[in-house]
Structure formats: C-alpha cells, structure tokens
Amino acid sequence: METPRPSYDAAAAQERWQKFWEADKTFAPLDDGSKPRRYVLDMFPYPSGDLHMGHAEAFVMGDVIARYWRLLGYDVMHPIGWDSFGLPAENAAIKNNAHPADWTHANIETQAGSFKRYGLSLDWSRRLHTSDPEYYRWTQWLFLQFYSRGLAYRKDSYVNWCPQDQTVLANEQVVAGLCERCGAAVTKRKLTQWYFRITEYAQRLLDDMAALEGNWPDRVLAMQRNWIGRSQGATVRFPVPGRDEPISVFTTRPDTLYGATFMVVAPDADLAAELVADEQRAEFEAYLEKTKQATEIERQATDRPKTGVFLGRHAVNPLTGREIPIWAADYVLSEYGTGAIMAVPAHDQRDLDFATVYGLPVTMVIDTAEGDPAQTGRATTGDGVYVNSEALNGLDNKSEGIARICAKLEADGDGESTVTFRLRDWLLSRQRFWGCPIPIIHCPVDGEVPVPDDQLPVELPDLRGAELAPKGTSPLANATDWVNTVCPKCGGPATRDADTMDTFVDSSWYYFRYCSPNDETQAFDPAEVAKWMPVHQYVGGVEHAILHLLYSRFFTKVLHDMGLVSFTEPFTRLLNQGQVINNGKAMSKSLGNGVDLGEQIDRYGVDAIRTTVVFAGPPEDDIDWADVSPASSLKFLQRAYRLAADVASRPGVDFAGGDLELRRATHRSIAAITEALDSRRFNVAVARVMELVNAARKAVDAGPGPADPAVREAVETVAVALSLVAPYVAEEMWELLGQPPSIANAAWPQADPTLLVQEAVTCVVQVAGKVRAKLTVSPEASDAELEALALSDEAVVRALAGRAVRQVIVRAPKLVSVVPV
Numbered sequence: 001m002e003t004p005r006p007s008y009d010a011a012a013a014q015e016r017w018q019k020f021w022e023a024d025k026t027f028a029p030l031d032d033g034s035k036p037r038r039y040v041l042d043m044f045p046y047p048s049g050d051l052h053m054g055h056a057e058a059f060v061m062g063d064v065i066a067r068y069w070r071l072l073g074y075d076v077m078h079p080i081g082w083d084s085f086g087l088p089a090e091n092a093a094i095k096n097n098a099h100p101a102d103w104t105h106a107n108i109e110t111q112a113g114s115f116k117r118y119g120l121s122l123d124w125s126r127r128l129h130t131s132d133p134e135y136y137r138w139t140q141w142l143f144l145q146f147y148s149r150g151l152a153y154r155k156d157s158y159v160n161w162c163p164q165d166q167t168v169l170a171n172e173q174v175v176a177g178l179c180e181r182c183g184a185a186v187t188k189r190k191l192t193q194w195y196f197r198i199t200e201y202a203q204r205l206l207d208d209m210a211a212l213e214g215n216w217p218d219r220v221l222a223m224q225r226n227w228i229g230r231s232q233g234a235t236v237r238f239p240v241p242g243r244d245e246p247i248s249v250f251t252t253r254p255d256t257l258y259g260a261t262f263m264v265v266a267p268d269a270d271l272a273a274e275l276v277a278d279e280q281r282a283e284f285e286a287y288l289e290k291t292k293q294a295t296e297i298e299r300q301a302t303d304r305p306k307t308g309v310f311l312g313r314h315a316v317n318p319l320t321g322r323e324i325p326i327w328a329a330d331y332v333l334s335e336y337g338t339g340a341i342m343a344v345p346a347h348d349q350r351d352l353d354f355a356t357v358y359g360l361p362v363t364m365v366i367d368t369a370e371g372d373p374a375q376t377g378r379a380t381t382g383d384g385v386y387v388n389s390e391a392l393n394g395l396d397n398k399s400e401g402i403a404r405i406c407a408k409l410e411a412d413g414d415g416e417s418t419v420t421f422r423l424r425d426w427l428l429s430r431q432r433f434w435g436c437p438i439p440i441i442h443c444p445v446d447g448e449v450p451v452p453d454d455q456l457p458v459e460l461p462d463l464r465g466a467e468l469a470p471k472g473t474s475p476l477a478n479a480t481d482w483v484n485t486v487c488p489k490c491g492g493p494a495t496r497d498a499d500t501m502d503t504f505v506d507s508s509w510y511y512f513r514y515c516s517p518n519d520e521t522q523a524f525d526p527a528e529v530a531k532w533m534p535v536h537q538y539v540g541g542v543e544h545a546i547l548h549l550l551y552s553r554f555f556t557k558v559l560h561d562m563g564l565v566s567f568t569e570p571f572t573r574l575l576n577q578g579q580v581i582n583n584g585k586a587m588s589k590s591l592g593n594g595v596d597l598g599e600q601i602d603r604y605g606v607d608a609i610r611t612t613v614v615f616a617g618p619p620e621d622d623i624d625w626a627d628v629s630p631a632s633s634l635k636f637l638q639r640a641y642r643l644a645a646d647v648a649s650r651p652g653v654d655f656a657g658g659d660l661e662l663r664r665a666t667h668r669s670i671a672a673i674t675e676a677l678d679s680r681r682f683n684v685a686v687a688r689v690m691e692l693v694n695a696a697r698k699a700v701d702a703g704p705g706p707a708d709p710a711v712r713e714a715v716e717t718v719a720v721a722l723s724l725v726a727p728y729v730a731e732e733m734w735e736l737l738g739q740p741p742s743i744a745n746a747a748w749p750q751a752d753p754t755l756l757v758q759e760a761v762t763c764v765v766q767v768a769g770k771v772r773a774k775l776t777v778s779p780e781a782s783d784a785e786l787e788a789l790a791l792s793d794e795a796v797v798r799a800l801a802g803r804a805v806r807q808v809i810v811r812a813p814k815l816v817s818v819v820p821v
Contacts, residue, residue: 008641010605010634013728017742018116020731026742027070027078027121031531035075039532040066041511041571043540043548044081047107048088051114053580053587053597053625054541060610061577061619061682062539063120064724068677069536070121071720071748077532078121079514081128082108085136085503090434090468097465100434104131114598119606119727121744126517130506131434135513137457138523139506140439142555144450145562147440151197154448157427158268158292158334161189167470168431177295188268188292194438194499196426198554202228205423205553208568216574217620220545227546229422234406236342236415238263238315240275241323247271247315250337250420253344254409255401257319258389259365260342262355265311267291267328269339275326277312284309284328291330299330306331306354318414319390319405329354335424346372349379365389426551428502431474433463435500443487443494452488458496474498507548508555511535511570526564538571541579549574575680578622580613595625607726608634614725615686637729640693640722643715644733646700648707651738658710659703665695666714667755673721674751682725689721712737717749765790766817767799783810790816 021027029037042062045055066078082104089100096103108129115122128135146152160169164184174186198205206228209221233252240247247263265272267288276284287309291299298304308329317324331350332341345355346364352373355362362374368384370376386392391408392401409415429438437458439451451458461482468475477483477498487494509523515532516525534556540548549571556570579586582593600609611633616623655663669692676684696714700706716737723730723743734743758779763786765773773795777786787808790796796818803820810816 008638008729008732010607010728013732014117014119014606017119017728017731020741021744022116022124024742025125026744027066027076028123028125029075029077031075031077035073037532038066038069038074038076038537039535040069040076040078040537041514041535041539042080043538043544044083044507044510045111046083046086046088047104047111049107050110051118051597053595053600055114056118056597056609057580057613057623058539058541058577059115059118059120060613060725061575062537064614064677064682065537065539065575066121067724067727067744068748070744071723071746073747076121077126077514078123079126079128079517080112080115080120080122080124081126081510081514082111082130083503083507083510084108084129084131085435085500085506087432087434090432093434093464094466094468099462099464100468101131104129104434117601117606119610121727126514128510128513128517130436130503130510133457133459134520135510136436136506138513139436139501139509140451140456140458141453141523142509143501143505144439144453146196146558147450149558149562151200151558152194153197154192154194156190157193158188158190159193159427160186160295162186162470165470166472174295177293177298185293186295191429191431193427193429194497194501196428196554198426198551199421199423201554201557202230202421202423203419204557204568205550206230208553208557211569212574215572217542217576220542220549220574220576223545224550227423227550231420231422233418233420234402234409234415235418236318236409238318238324238342240313240315240326242313243275247326247340248338249340249342250418251342253347253402254405254415255386255389255392255398256344256347256365257317257342257405258392259344259346259363260317260324261345261361261363262324262343263315263326264308264329264332264341264343264351264354265326266332266334266336266339267309267330269334271339272311272328275311275313276328280310280312284311287328287330294330296333299333302350304331306350306357308354308358310358318409318412325360327354327358337420345379346374347379347381352377352379363388365392426502426504426554428505429499430502431498432500433460433468433475435503436506437476438497438499438501440497441485441487441494442497443490443492445492446487446489449487449489449494455488474500476500504547504551508551509559511538511552512559512565524564529565533565534567534569535571537573537575539575539577542576545576575619577619578617580623580625582624583626584624600630604630604634605637605728607637607729610727611637611686611725614682617683619680619682636690636693637722637726639697640689640718641729641733641736643693643696643700644719644736646706647712647715647737648705649709649712651712653709653712655709655713658713659699659708660710662695662699662703662708662710662714664755664758666692666710666717667751669695669721670717670749671751671756674748677724685721686725689718692718692721719743720746720749761813763790763813764815765793765796766815767796768818768820770799772796772799777813779813781813783812786810786812786816790818 040062042059066076070076084104089104092103093100160174162169162179162184164182179186231252234254236249237246308327311326313326314323315326343351345352345362364372365388366384367387368380368382370380373379383398385396395401406417439458441449443449461479483496485494485496512524515528519525552570557568559565560568587594608630612628612630616628669688672688673685699711719730719733730743760776761779763775763777773793775789806821807819
C-alpha cells in the first residue's frame with residue numbers, strides 16, 4: 001500500500017509553468033543550424049469562440065509529436081496563428097452594430113489564453129492572423145502572381161442566391177434547397193466571378209500523390225483522387241444543321257456511340273440558350289427558372305423524376321449519320337464538360353428513364369445477356385458482345401471497341417481520344433466584407449488593371465453594423481469612397497473590385513509565412529522555407545481532406561513553378577484526428593450533450609484531460625466522452641507524481657548498479673514507448689508508461705526501495721515520457737527529481753539492447769493437450785534441448801504413465817506439446 005503523500009496541485013502547476021515557459025521562450029526553435037530541423041503544424045483554428053473538446057483532441061496530437069521530436073534532439077518549429085477572416089464575424093458585427101475585427105480579436109485573445117493553459121509547446125513569436133493587413137497584403141500579392149500567369153481569371157457563372165438576404169451563398173450554406181440563415185428558397189443567379197485555374201494542375205495533383213502514399217491516410221488520398229476524377233475517353237463532335245460549330249461532347253464510352261439516340265444539354269449552360277429555337281424559347285425559359293431553384297445534389301439524384309424541354313434543334317450522330325433531337329434537362333450540369341452529353345439510354349439508367357418519359361428511341365449496342373433495356377426498363381452497364389454497331393458487331397472486348405471507335409473518329413475528323421477531369425476551377429469570389437479584397441481595378445479604358453505592388457495592401461474600409469447587411473451586392477460595392485478610385489494605368493476614373501476572396505485562399509499558404517512571419521519585404525523568405533519545409537507533420541481533421549489540402553497542394557505547385565520553393569508537396573506526413581462525441585452522437589446545443597472543455601479542465605486539470613484524450617484510442621478514432629474517465633487519469637498522474645517524491649538517490653547516480661529486474665522493465669518500456677510513438681499509436685505509449693509506473697511502485701514498496709538507482713532511472717523515464725501528454729505534472733516530477741527545468745530540454749531515453757534480452761522464459765509443456773508442466777528455460781534453447789527437458793520432467797513422466805510418445809511438437813522457446821500413442 002502506498003504511503004500517503006502531498007498531492008499534485010494541478011492549478012498551481014499550470015499557472016507556474018505557463019509563466020516559466022513564456023519567460024524562458026522554451027518552445028521557440030534555436031534556428032541556428034545546430035540541430036536538424038522539424039516543422040510540426042496543426043491546422044490553424046478559426047476564432048469562433050473559446051476552445052472546445054474538438055480542439056482538445058486536435059491540438060494535443062500535434063503537441064505529442066512536437067514534444068517527442070524535441071526530446072529526440074530536433075530543433076522543432078511548432079507555430080500558431082488564426083484563420084481569422086470569415087462570415088461568422090461579419091454576422092456578429094451586423095448583430096452587434098460593430099466591426100468584424102472586434103469580435104474576431106476578442107475571440108482570438110480568448111483562444112490564445114486557452115491554448116497557453118492547455119500546455120501546448122507553441123512558438124508564440126511566429127503568431128499570425130490572416131485578417132491582419134500585414135498578412136493579407138501578401139495574399140493579394142500572391143493573387144496578382146497567379147493573375148500574371150493566367151491562373152486567375154473572371155467569367156460569368158451561376159451561383160446560389162438568397163432572394164431574402166440578397167446575397168450569394170456557398171453550397172455549404174444551402175440546406176435542402178433553403179438558405180441556412182433565413183430559410184428562404186434558394187435560386188440561381190448569374191454573376192461575374194473570379195476563379196483560380198486549378199484544372200491546369202489536375203494531372204500533377206493526381207500524379208504527385210504517389211509520393212504521399214504511406215505518409216498520408218489512404219482515405220484522404222482516395223477522396224482527393226475521386227475529387228480530381230480523371231477520366232479517359234473521347235471528345236466527339238456532333239454537327240448541328242444551321243450552326244457553324246459542332247457540339248463537342250466528352251464520353252468515357254465512345255464505343256457506345258452507335259446507341260446515342262438523343263443529346264441532352266444543361267438548361268443553365270450558355271449552349272442551351274444559344275441552341276433553343278424561337279418557338280421553344282418561352283417553354284425553355286420557364287424550365288430554366290425551375291432548374292435554378294434546385295440544388296446540384298437534387299438535380300443529380302437518381303430517384304428524381306426526369307423532366308426536360310425539347311430545344312427544337314437536332315444534331316447529327318457522326319457514326320450513324322442520323323439526326324438526333326437535342327433536349328435540355330436538369331440532370332445534366334453545366335459544369336460537366338461542355339454542359340452537353342450524348343444520351344445512350346440502353347446503357348445509362350438516367351438516360352433510359354428520360355427516354356421512357358418522352359418516348360425517345362432506345363438502341364441496345366452491347367448485349368450483356370440481361371435482356372433488351374427497351375423491354376426491361378433496366379439499363380445494362382456490364383461487358384458483352386457489340387450489336388447494332390456496324391464494324392464492332394460480334395466483338396466482345398471493351399478496350400478494343402473503344403480503341404477502334406477513337407481511331408475512326410480521329411481518322412474522320414469527328415473527334416479524338418481525350419483525358420478529362422471531374423475537378424473544376426476554384427471559384428474564389430465572395431460577396432462579403434470580412435475577407436481579403438481582390439486587388440484588381442476595373443477601368444472603362446484599360447479593363448482589368450492589377451493594383452501596383454507599392455499600393456498593397458488594398459485595405460478594407462471601416463464598415464460596421466448595418467453597413468455590412470446584405471443589399472444585393474457586396475458591402476464593399478456600396479462603400480463609394482472606397483470603391484471609386486483612379487486607374488493606375490491611365491489615371492482615369494475607375495472602380496475597385498468589390499468582391500473578397502474565399503477564406504480558403506488565406507489558408508492555402510499560411511504555413512509558408514510561419515517561416516518568416518515578420519518579413520515586410522516578401523510573402524515569405526525562400527531561404528527560410530528551404531530550411532524548414534516541407535512541413536514534416538501536419539495534423540488536422542479529415543473534413544479538410546479535399547478543399548483545404550487540395551488547394552494547399554495547388555498553391556505549392558504554383559510557387560514551385562515560380563521558382564520560390566524547391567518542392568511540390570507542402571506536407572510530408574498527415575495525421576487526421578477523430579472527433580470527440582458524447583453518448584454516440586456529435587456534441588451539439590440542440591442535443592444538449594455538449595461537454596465544456598473549460599469546466600473539465602477546472603475539475604480535473606489540463607494534464608488529466610490531455611492524458612484522457614490521448615489514452616482513449618488511436619488518434620484517428622472518435623472519442624466518446626461518455627466512455628472515458630478523466631478522474632482515473634488524474635489518479636494515475638497522482639501516482640506518478642508521488643513516485644518522484646519517493647526517489648531517494650541523488651541526480652546523476654550510476655544506474656548500472658541498480659536493481660536488474662527493474663532496469664530491464666524500464667528499458668523494455670523505453671523500447672515499446674518509442675516504437676508506439678514512431679508508429680503514431682500514442683494510446684499504446686501511455687499504456688506502457690502506466691505499466692512502468694506500476695513496476696516502479698512495486699520496486700519502491702516491496703523491492704530494492706526508493707534509494708536504488710534503478711528506481712530513479714525508471715521514474716525519470718516516466719517523467720520524460722509523461723511530458724508528451726501531461727507536461728505540467730512532468731515538470732513538477734522533474735523538479736522533485738532534482739533536475740533543472742525544463743523537462744522539455746531533456747533527452748529521450750535510449751533503450752540498452754543488453755537489457756532487452758530476456759535471460760529466462762517460461763516454456764509450457766502439454767501432454768495430450770493439457771498443461772502438465774512449466775519450465776524455466778533460456779530463450780536461446782534449441783528444439784532438441786526443450787524436448788529433452790520436457791520428457792525428463794517428473795510431472796510429464798507421471799502424465800505419460802508409461803505410454804509411448806508418438807510425436808513431440810516444439811515451438812521454441814515457449815511451448816512443447818507431447819502427443820502420446
């Protein structure tokens with residue numbers, strides 16, 4: 001039984017060591033080249049309020065890695081900043097008749113205090129906020145570099161439009177076709193928008209994922225591949241009588257072209273409005289208005305009733321020479337290819353459903369032995385024998401069929417083999433105030449004119465409260481003193497671009513800025529980036545698997561092509577943490593199952609919460625707070641703390657003279673903890689620390705005693721390992737052990753290979769499947785030696801009772817199985 005001792009005071013330790021770390025600048029990297037560098041980065045937070053349980057899990061995982069690498073002898077950069085532009089701040093400003101910066105900065109200070117309290121090993125000297133002019137000056141500069149390279153452009157496009165709030169909505173703000181803010185039915189509106197030409201990098205984004213295999217989660221790579229969506233097929237040109245240019249259509253199955261019996265154009269594609277015959281225009285325009293009221297998800301639903309309008313025009317199938325009707329239907333999206341498809345109803349269910357509704361012909365061109373779709377009502381998509389396909393008839397090889405048709409199209413000038421991508425250019429315009437202004441001036445004489453570098457940043461005007469309320473255009477468009485300006489090129493009157501950038505632009509390059517956050521002459525110092533990057537470990541939620549990570553990869557490739565960086569991938573390793581849930585459900589105010597992080601810390605202390613989060617399971621798994629026990633974690637930490645108080649040997653004592661059994665336990669623990677950390681199984685590492693605490697307590701209470709050097713070795717190992725998850729108690733233990741602060745400057749213990757070798761193991765001996773003896777043997781014992789020892793054991797001899805032995809099975813060194821006749 002443990003001797004009662006003073007308990008660890010979590011609150012006092014937190015206050016004390018926060019002050020020490022800040023004054024000591026403990027976690028600022030040396031940056032002097034004396035140690036190999038490592039860059040650990042957590043996806044920076046949005047300042048929506050104080051930290052919550054999700055932050056508790058997300059940020060502790062990166063901190064474990066940063067602290068571990070520091071103890072291994074690396075010079076670690078682990079910076080912090082805030083993704084501080086965004087709509088919530090704008091809404092709060094409208095509600096409170098304030099400026100968005102007021103809400104933003106107040107929340108940032110709240111979060112900063114909580115991050116410090118949470119014991120994160122952050123370098124606060126590199127702190128940045130994306131809403132600061134010092135930062136967004138360089139966001140604007142980067143935009144202009146993209147613009148000069150043809151990677152930023154404007155075009156007309158349909159967007160989600162709320163008629164009540166009179167503003168554009170992102171797809172994420174449309175819920176079941178309604179505005180998430182006011183509940184009004186969302187429609188579509190065509191606006192001139194800015195885009196980044198990310199499609200220029202589609203193949204490189206796909207190819208370069210090969211270098212990320214094994215270092216990024218497989219599901220993230222799969223999600224990105226699916227989002228990029230590479231398709232191999234053909235572009236087919238369909239002549240249209242009375243039109244100079246044919247309609248180009250992309251298809252992955254050119255071999256089914258003989259079965260294309262009609263064409264479908266997206267109603268909201270410019271092509272549809274151009275093609276429609278005068279006598280069909282009124283019906284088409286009414287249908288277009290209905291289409292605008294549906295979301296893309298609704299339009300693509302397979303169970304949605306098929307509707308459409310005949311455009312009064314025909315195209316010519318280039319293989320059959322027959323005219324086919326052209327329809328407008330909402331199940332085709334304007335963003336897909338050219339906004340037009342060739343419809344092969346026998347082998348595409350949506351096309352077949354549409355053909356059935358409007359009585360259009362269905363021609364089977366691949367016989368899969370599943371019946372004629374015109375009769376069964378089920379489109380067939382499998383392989384089979386080509387029929388009704390002229391030169392392909394009788395062929396049963398899809399690859400050969402595709403190759404032959406592509407060759408024929410190219411020979412006749414009617415098409416060519418094509419690779420296309422699902423990925424679309426990045427729409428970055430936002431009709432909001434609290435974002436980075438787009439540094440373009442619109443001049444009636446000179447058109448689009450970039451703002452000169454020496455006039456950056458284009459700062460936001462001082463708008464607040466009602467001035468930010470939606471009025472059908474961006475709030476900036478109504479700030480006449482701000483929007484009206486002079487053309488830098490001709491000196492005539494001009495207007496600023498009134499849109500702001502998608503906040504994903506801000507977060508697509510912030511990790512570069514951390515390398516030289518105070519540089520006033522450039523976005524980042526390429527020399528500093530070359531020293532620190534690419535990021536060695538990136539940590540964040542899987543919800544950012546596509547957009548943020550894809551955009552960051554795109555930015556890095558552009559910067560590489562500009563000659564500013566030498567690498568093409570920003571993040572070498574990626575770790576996705578899970579969610580913290582409660583009673584099987586995501587925490588939410590509506591469910592009333594939220595857990596307040598601050599209250600949990602007040603009750604149990606930071607270390608207990610951090611330990612609970614890390615010990616709950618692998619980092620990528622969800623944590624159900626109803627299934628864990630911070631109270632148990634606190635008890636464990638108290639036990640570890642008391643061990644440090646018990647150690648009676650002096651610092652620097654020679655461990656070699658200590659108890660051999662405990663030393664072996666310590667070094668086996670070091671090896672196991674190190675292996676678990678290297679494989680990112682942090683929960684297993686904590687479990688091994690718990691086992692070592694038990695072994696050390698046993699040695700103190702019922703073994704060699706607290707003065708034995710092996711006890712100090714074990715407890716120092718516990719303290720260093722615990723510093724990754726429970727830094728405050730670890731610092732207190734380190735001090736009790738007589739070591740100088742901070743434990744973050746200690747060295748990671750190395751396992752002695754000679755102490756990992758077991759001198760003896762237990763070998764179980766079975767007779768006829770039943771355990772009859774247990775032998776203490778050398779782990780190096782041979783099969784013959786183990787067999788001889790087993791057969792000579794008295795208990796085995798009694799069990800055999802004179803029976804002959806038919807077989808002896810040896811699994812050295814732990815099992816001998818004797819099979820009698």
